[in-house]
Amino acid sequence: MSDVIExxxxxxxxxxxxxxxxxxxxxxxxxxxxxxxxxxxxxxGDEVADVTMTADADTFRDILAGNMNPTAAFMSGRLKIDGDxxxxxxxxxxxx
Numbered sequence: 282m283s284d285v286i287e288x289x290x291x292x293x294x295x296x297x298x299x300x301x302x303x304x305x306x307x308x309x310x311x312x313x314x315x316x317x318x319x320x321x322x323x324x325x326g327d328e329v330a331d332v333t334m335t336a337d338a339d340t341f342r343d344i345l346a347g348n349m350n351p352t353a354a355f356m357s358g359r360l361k362i363d364g365d366x367x368x369x370x371x372x373x374x375x376x377x
Contacts (some may be wrong), residue, residue: 285313285338286325290347293323297375299341304331305347313339318372332372344376351376 287311307330308316317326336344343349351373353373354360362369366372 283313284318285310285342287368288345289341289345290316290323291323293318296345297322300375302372302375304332304371306368306372307333308341309333310341311335313338316346330364332366332368334369335361335363 287303289308293308293316294305297318302318303320305328307327308318309327310316314325316323317330319327329366336354336359340349340354344351344360349359351360351369354363355369
């Protein structure tokens with residue numbers, strides 16, 4: 282597992298604070314790998330998910346650090362979303 286993925290998994294689990302996510306989401310960090318998020322929390326993985334969000338490492342780092350709003354990242358084209366937009370919207374507050 283890359284350092285970027287490892288750091289992102291830890292940051293996601295911290296942000297969620299033990300809250301369960303109703304559904305499955307996949308975060309694809311271009312050139313690094315993928316993270317799965319479900320009721321158990323975040324972990325490295327690349328399975329089928331309700332929603333897949335794809336961006337470069339800098340964009341994910343900015344979102345997780347609170348320097349970029351996930352909605353703004355999507356609207357500017359820095360974050361691509363494929364699948365259940367409702368699931369993505371439920372995740373936005375946890376990422377901000």
